[in-house]
Amino acid sequence: MSSIVVDHASRWFRNVVALNDVSMTIGPGVTGLLGPNGAGKSTLIALMSGFLAPSSGSVTLDGEPLWRNEQVYRRLGLVPEREALFDHLTGRQFVVACAELHGLADAGAAAQRAIATIEMSEAQDRSISTYSKGMRQRIKMASALVHDPAVLLLDEPFNGMDPRQRLHLMELLRTMGAEGRTVLFSSHILEEVEQVARHIEVVVAGRHAASGDFGAIRRLMTDRPNRFVIRSGADRTLASVLLADSSVRGVRLRPEGGLEVEASDFGRFSEVLPRLAREHAVRLHEVTPTDESLESVFSYLVSS
Known part of the structure; x- marks a missing residue:
């Protein structure tokens, strides 16, 4: 069981404050990170994944700092919002490459399992350049799952997905949360969060606005x-x-x-x-x- 602890973390870029004194703990199960566009969700996920250093405060995974600690990536998977994919590769080649970067003994078998999990087997040998937005989201998901991480961070994962793809991903996230994994996904759409996560964290304008049971916070909203x-x-x-x-x-x-x-x-x-x-x-x-x-x-x- 793994947990990410954000302790009075702030992040600023020159004179722009992206996150201001945020504290929260993300534990096993599915947590929704909710907030309007521009609220600081992507910056927070970048801190949690070790891609950004906090300007003040700390962000740790099981007590270890995430910044400049490559060992944490053995336990952590990330699905970024940005599309940083290698379009000249096939989906399978991309996921195999990710498995090899993790040093997996049988990268091919691990890639096949991850691709099957996100229901992309039929399209795995097509070039990523031919993928729709929803398919690109799913192959990113496979690359994040290939090493079977205990912690999964997803930034706006439902963007571009059709209704069937969205339902499948929602069910997959619920299943992983029930297995005891720590799953955090961000969204600016209430309905997406409501269908997947009971616990939510709300961020507004870089500040931590609310934390707790979705139902209780939703009632406050209404x-x-x-x-x-x-x-x-x-x-x-x-x-x-x-x-x-x-x-x-x-x-x-x-x-x-x-x-x-x-x-x-x-x-x-x-x-x-x-x-x-x-x-x-x-x-x-x-x-x-x-x-x-x-x-x-x-x-x-x-x-x-």
């Missing part, structure tokens, strides 16, 4: 205040009646017309708004949520 822009035929009347309802935290008249509304109880608000508009003869022209992006959800987590 319980956050909801903000809307509403345009109606009688803004002042609608503002007055909305403010009197318990589901509404605040209302502001916009100089250009319409209302900015913050609802503290989305379920009640979605039922109350049309009823109040009907009762007071107010015609609704537009109801637009303004904070439904993942960035706004994660920002709420940071500030809560």
